Amino acid sequence: MRWGFAHPGVSASIFIAWLALNHSVHPAHLLLGAIFAWALPALAFPLLPDWPKVRHWPSLLRLTAIFLLDIVLANVTVARLILGPVARLRTVQFHLPIDARSEFVRTVLAGMITMTPGTLSVAFNGERNRLLVHTLDTPDAAGTIAEIKQRYEHPLIAIFEGGR
Secondary structure, three states: OOOOOOOHHHHHHHHHHHHHHHOOOOHHHHHHHHHHHHHHHHHHHHHOOOOOOOOOHHHHHHHHHHHHHHHHHHHHHHHHHHHOOHHHOOOEEEEEEOOOOOHHHHHHHHHHHHHOOOEEEEEEEOOOOEEEEEEOOOOOHHHHHHHHHHHHHHHHHHHHOOOO
C-alpha cells in the first residue's frame, strides 16, 4: 500500500463529503476525514477492476449536464404524477437492447436509469444483451427506448469505448 493518495480526486470527494455530513470543521473531523480520504481509496481500488479511460471528455461533460438536468426534470414530473390521480399513471416494463460492449458502460447505463426518478433497471440479460427497465409513466415504450439510447447509451459508448 502506498503512503500517498492513491486517487486524489476520490480522496478529495471523500474528505469534503465527510466534512459536509458532519457539518463541522472541528480538528477531530478534519483528522478523521483525512484518514478516511487516504485509507478508503488505497484499500478499495486494488480490489476493483481496471477503470476504462475517458476517450472523449467533451461528451462526458455534455452527458453530465444532460443527466443532471434529466434528474431535476424527472423529480418534478414524478412529484406531479404522485400528487395527481393514480389512474393517470402508465407504468410499463420494456426490454432495452444494449449496444455497449463494455461491462462498465452497461453498468453505468443501468445505474443512470435507476438514478433517474420514475425509472428502474430491473435485470440484465447477458445472453440477449438486454436490460429490463420499469417506468412509472411511459406513453410510448419505443420512444423511451430511443431516448435512453440517444441521451445516455450512445454518449457512454463514445466516452468509454471510443465509438459513435
